[in-house]
Amino acid sequence: MSQETGTTMLNLLQRPRRNRKHPAIRAFVRETTLAPEHLIYPLFVHAGEDDVPIASMPGCARLSRRGLLAEVEKARAVGVDIIALFPAVAEALKAPDGREAWNPNGLVPDTIKALKDRWPDLVIVTDVALDPYNSDGHDGIVAPDGRILNDETVEALCNQALCQARAGADVVAPSDMMDGRVQALREALDGEGFIDVSILAYTAKYASGFYGPFRDALDSAPKSGDKKTYQMDPANAREALREAELDEVEGADILMVKPAGPYLDILAALRRSTSLPLAAYQVSGEYAMLKAACERGWLDEKRVVLESLLGIRRAGADVILTYFARQAAEWLVASSRR
Ligand code: PBG
Numbered sequence: 001m002s003q004e005t006g007t008t009m010l011n012l013l014q015r016p017r018r019n020r021k022h023p024a025i026r027a028f029v030r031e032t033t034l035a036p037e038h039l040i041y042p043l044f045v046h047a048g049e050d051d052v053p054i055a056s057m058p059g060c061a062r063l064s065r066r067g068l069l070a071e072v073e074k075a076r077a078v079g080v081d082i083i084a085l086f087p088a089v090a091e092a093l094k095a096p097d098g099r100e101a102w103n104p105n106g107l108v109p110d111t112i113k114a115l116k117d118r119w120p121d122l123v124i125v126t127d128v129a130l131d132p133y134n135s136d137g138h139d140g141i142v143a144p145d146g147r148i149l150n151d152e153t154v155e156a157l158c159n160q161a162l163c164q165a166r167a168g169a170d171v172v173a174p175s176d177m178m179d180g181r182v183q184a185l186r187e188a189l190d191g192e193g194f195i196d197v198s199i200l201a202y203t204a205k206y207a208s209g210f211y212g213p214f215r216d217a218l219d220s221a222p223k224s225g226d227k228k229t230y231q232m233d234p235a236n237a238r239e240a241l242r243e244a245e246l247d248e249v250e251g252a253d254i255l256m257v258k259p260a261g262p263y264l265d266i267l268a269a270l271r272r273s274t275s276l277p278l279a280a281y282q283v284s285g286e287y288a289m290l291k292a293a294c295e296r297g298w299l300d301e302k303r304v305v306l307e308s309l310l311g312i313r314r315a316g317a318d319v320i321l322t323y324f325a326r327q328a329a330e331w332l333v334a335s336s337r338r
Pocket residue numbers: 127128129130131139175176210211212213214215227282283284285
């Protein structure tokens with residue numbers, strides 16, 4: 001006789017719902033966790049005195065030095081101890097070869113030093129790519145005929161990464177997608193004794209429309225052409241495995257997939273094919289979509305943000321770069337105190 005209604009009872013040996021019947025049971029059958037240590041917080045900085053909100057990324061701003069320190073303080077209070085810095089550079093400092101990228105007194109090295117003065121144990125990730133500094137808005141150096149020069153760019157990236165390492169960066173993250181840059185960076189870093197500086201390689205970075213708000217944030221949209229000769233075609237998955245093999249033999253410490261949400265299959269495939277840790281980048285457009293729907297009251301922000309991050313973890317990411325990092329960690333800490 002059925003306990004439920006006293007009338008009908010299906011003859012089932014397997015009832016998966018039994019493992020969902022009580023919060024304590026649901027807790028031990030849970031396969032994936034999400035905690036503040038799984039999050040890296042990308043932050044935009046600029047040389048100005050004020051924080052300047054980014055219209056297409058509500059809740060994010062180009063931060064002044066003061067704004068940055070305040071935001072990092074709040075993030076650390078909830079257990080987010082890794083940040084990634086993205087500089088918005090004045091148009092006047094941009095040049096075709098992006099030389100401001102290795103100015104030892106530039107915005108990024110200055111910012112690293114200020115952060116390390118205050119928090120020597122903060123983990124700082126820096127982006128290695130020329131787009132914030134390049135007057136053409138590309139990640140690499142643009143030849144007169146419009147080609148993006150690979151090998152010349154790799155040399156510039158080594159200068160940039162060394163400048164970041166000398167200032168105190170813990171992890172350098174090449175997001176440029178030039179060939180051979182991981183090995184070149186490893187050799188350049190080791191050559192100066194920076195054997196402990198890690199390389200977080202943007203292994204499978206797709207030519208995605210989801211970077212739009214980020215390019216607004218940094219005024220870094222390409223002035224002409226697009227990034228399809230270096231970033232990957234969204235149609236390709238096998239190519240990500242090939243990029244991963246190369247980055248692995250070239251000395252990467254962590255491999256990254258970007259964007260995250262629309263590329264969970266790539267993340268899952270890499271999880272099966274490499275033993276290296278995996279990162280995923282929930283990019284500006286993914287953030288903007290969720291924010292926009294939540295602002296309209298169409299989605300419940302806390303629920304969908306945590307669900308989106310858990311999904312990225314479930315697909316195989318050890319760590320997630322997300323603009324929600326501080327907010328998500330606040331929610332996670334509050335619910336663990338319950
Ligand atoms: C460029 C870079 C981009 C992002 C991180 N590094 C944009 C691009 O390739 O055009 C995008 C991040 C985001 O959209 O949140 N080196």
